[in-house]
Amino acid sequence: MISRTFFILSMACLVLPGITSAATAEAQAKLQGAVNQVLAVANSSGSKAAIATSVRPLLQRNISFETMTRRAVGPGWNTFNAAQKSKATQLFTTLVIRTYSNKFTPGQTPQIQYRTATEPAAGRVDVPTTVVYKGSRYTVTYRMEQPGWLITDVVIEGVSMIANYRSQLDATYKKGGADAVIKSLEQSVSKQS
Amino acid sequence: MKKILTLALATALLASCATPKAAVNADLASKKAKAGDKPMTVEATDALDDYGSTTKVSDPLEKLNRATFWLNDGLYTVIFRPVSKGYEKILPKFFRNSVDNVFENAKYPVRVVNCVLQGKGQRAGLETKKFFVNTVAGFGGILRVSDKVPDIADLPAEDSGQTLAKWGIGHGPYIVLPLLGPSSAREIVGLAGDYALNPPNYGLYFHGGNANHDWMLIPPPANTLRSMPDQLEKYDAATKEAVDPYISAREAFIQQRDEAAKK
Numbered sequence: 001m002i003s004r005t006f007f008i009l010s011m012a013c014l015v016l017p018g019i020t021s022a023a024t025a026e027a028q029a030k031l032q033g034a035v036n037q038v039l040a041v042a043n044s045s046g047s048k049a050a051i052a053t054s055v056r057p058l059l060q061r062n063i064s065f066e067t068m069t070r071r072a073v074g075p076g077w078n079t080f081n082a083a084q085k086s087k088a089t090q091l092f093t094t095l096v097i098r099t100y101s102n103k104f105t106p107g108q109t110p111q112i113q114y115r116t117a118t119e120p121a122a123g124r125v126d127v128p129t130t131v132v133y134k135g136s137r138y139t140v141t142y143r144m145e146q147p148g149w150l151i152t153d154v155v156i157e158g159v160s161m162i163a164n165y166r167s168q169l170d171a172t173y174k175k176g177g178a179d180a181v182i183k184s185l186e187q188s189v190s191k192q193s
Numbered sequence: 194m195k196k197i198l199t200l201a202l203a204t205a206l207l208a209s210c211a212t213p214k215a216a217v218n219a220d221l222a223s224k225k226a227k228a229g230d231k232p233m234t235v236e237a238t239d240a241l242d243d244y245g246s247t248t249k250v251s252d253p254l255e256k257l258n259r260a261t262f263w264l265n266d267g268l269y270t271v272i273f274r275p276v277s278k279g280y281e282k283i284l285p286k287f288f289r290n291s292v293d294n295v296f297e298n299a300k301y302p303v304r305v306v307n308c309v310l311q312g313k314g315q316r317a318g319l320e321t322k323k324f325f326v327n328t329v330a331g332f333g334g335i336l337r338v339s340d341k342v343p344d345i346a347d348l349p350a351e352d353s354g355q356t357l358a359k360w361g362i363g364h365g366p367y368i369v370l371p372l373l374g375p376s377s378a379r380e381i382v383g384l385a386g387d388y389a390l391n392p393p394n395y396g397l398y399f400h401g402g403n404a405n406h407d408w409m410l411i412p413p414p415a416n417t418l419r420s421m422p423d424q425l426e427k428y429d430a431a432t433k434e435a436v437d438p439y440i441s442a443r444e445a446f447i448q449q450r451d452e453a454a455k456k
Binding site: 067070071074075077078095098099102103121123124130132134135137145152156157158159160162163165166167168171172184185187188 | 434435440
């Protein structure tokens, strides 16, 4: 019995590191593919404004906007009804796509160096990258999660996009509930495009 | 007398920097979540949600801070943006990068002194290597040759605020400074330290009203001007797509400073 447990444990020791590196490799490969596609599309867009529209389908395939919205809203999310959840997700998706695509200028290709990815929890991989863009260096970490290794957060120079929105939306929720959150998202989306 | 006043002000600011309990709790919660053995916190929306409580800094002066924030926003639009655009128009990108490189290279004392104060001897050595590589091979820092040398390409910049953080001093209250924007009691003291250590400002100590040395007054405003486009870009990144630009700028500043202090 003891030897059987020992055998299972030693096999687990052999297999587990394999799983870890397989997960990080898989997530990183998926990210690299997505980033390359986004860059190609962004580069071939005629203008800065056109990028948001042209990269949208690509981003929707690689980003979990549902997870992002839920976490950006924070604890208040559970009180949202189905219609409010869907409306908030739709608005937040537009905001995230705009935030992301605003960073690109057609014709300016960033150089991206992928550093060693980590697995802080089962089903989550963080991929740190160094980006050289327009002469400046930035640290950009992509947070990716199962199922499908979708992007759930982008951390630029230590600033998490989702944590930042959460501090804003949570404060809004505490003041006026779900309706206030949706209204403030609507205002941000319609502010400028 | 001036020195005593500055010292007294710095001490008072630091004394107010006891880390707020809420921030400590949030920090503990996030550490726990990272360890993976968590019971889900009340703030979590799913098993992998480790964002925890959102606000990491106390903001007792929020009303005054918000007023200063919007005053700054107006000043950026009316004065800083046109000045910054003018600078970008007059000087082509290549030359602007060169000016940035020279000023960043000259900031070497700020980085090396703070490496030493934090006990990072090896990093201080690498900073020194970077300074010599860029000064000698990069023609006085005009070219950032260090980008091509793997061990010194990505040195995280150290400054006085990070040293105070490393010494265990919390942010204290969040403070929006007129013109300069987001800061905290601790970071204001850090800023003063950086200013004193930064060579372009040395001229101010030695000038002493001597007209022969009037040129010494040029580097500080030149430094401000050259960093303007970059600062405005950072400000826009934090506020442009925000739901509440004030909170967004505050959280971005605190997250960015906390992350820098960890490196």
